[in-house]
Amino acid sequence: MAVQFSGSSASSESFASLQSDLAETLASAELAVADELFSALDVIDSSAALRRSLTDPALEPAARTGVVASLFGAKAQPSTVRILEAVVSRRWGAERDLGDAVEALAVSVVAAKAERDGLQGLEALESALLSFRRTVADSHELQRALTEQQAPAEAKQKLAAALSPQVSAEARLLIDRAVTAPRGLRPSALIERFAEQIAARQQRWIAQVTVAKNLDSSYLEKLSASLDKYFGRELKLDVVVDPTVVGGIRVQVGDEVVDSTVSSRLNSLSRKISR
Template identity: 55%
Template sequence: MAGASSDSLAAARTELDPVLVSGGTSLAAELFTALEAVDSSAPLRRALTDPSWSVERRTGVVGSLFGSKASEGALSVLNTLAGHKWSQPRDFGDALEQLAITAVAASAERDGLDGLERLSGELLSFNRAVEQSHDLQRALTDPQAPAAARGNLAERLLGNGSAEARLLVRQAAQAPRGHKPVNLIRGFVETVARRQRLWIADVTVARPLAPAQQDRLAAGLKRLFGRDLKLDVAVDPELVGGIRVQVGDDVVDSTLQSRLHDLQRKMAG
């Protein structure tokens, strides 16, 4: 996904994050059901993404098809996506899938970083089990097998997994959307990792931090970001002084090097 579609997905992620966090797996299940409808109808994909149609007309399609059976959260996601621009019709479904996975990750995130790490571990363990067995690979990709049967097999293989992992492996087996289930799950893990990065502070300092300094930094970052962050500290003498912290896309930079660059830009400008 690139160009307008990439920008639209990024904007939708930001706008819809509260909806996805509160909706969790129940919302994700609804979005996966809507995705099935979108994937099964080329005219519907065109109607939801046609740039010559007004936003009101595209969201009207959402209301007419999903309004009587979808929750408020699911309608919010679908209407938001219909309000954005997409480079090609398939990108609407890809974005819908990404937001559904994000809702699953947000559900696991209720247990903090541990929940996200658990979910990633479950998905990767599932993939390892499948990749070690040609019989399982054939069974999970057999086009003659009913989709529900493939989904049931995936859940049995997962064993006593979390509700989040069960939903995702079933989705990958039932509706791989032209991919091998294991490849689709690798993409799911990347989306979960995106949430994990919000719990990890990449810290770069000019000199090693003493334990007490790390504790004070952790406490300050908790006040700033509203959650306990795992510190990943690296030392870079070229910073000269100060500290640089990155949490997801957010950067807090108080290094002397950064201030010198700012001064140089002002002098040059």
């Protein structure tokens, strides 16, 4: 699933050109580069004036890249600065789109690092993120703890580490990022976005499957094959057990929802009766 931008199509075109022009840099960068990109994003997000200057089409690209060099040139690795300069040299339809691009490129660096360990490394990264998302989604108490604005970042990182103790360094970086700087989203929603980007790298989508009770492995295999055929591509199943669905199954892939739960049919009937 492609990265979504709030601005005009210019933002999507800019990001596509970035991915192409930076392909070698992103593929070979170490994990520290992703960490530095996230840190730079924090600086950008903290200043409206800086965001305006970095996205102002009236300023020449050289002037915008000069701002990046002055802010980060002495603090970050050359690869990090190169990526940031490439980002600000593009045109963005909305100020937030620039930050979203930096975030997505940081995730690309993390994914590429995992991918250098083979597809199994990329699969393990995706699975770790989805497992953490399910753990948090299943507990209102955890959701409150991770969204408490007054709680220090260190406390959230410590809780996240306790919930995902055996994950890779790549997964740890993305999980810590999601719980400490979700940028207006719920941490679980940002984790989901990260996982979708990694799934897209493997040319597949994530299917969120909600059921009333656990499904056995044979049923999951049949369901996976059926959904692959229905949507016309390979899907990664992210199964969530929710007793409130009252039987049946609900599948969401992107914006498309297939809902055959009893609760859905009852709600539909109720709407018809009330008309």
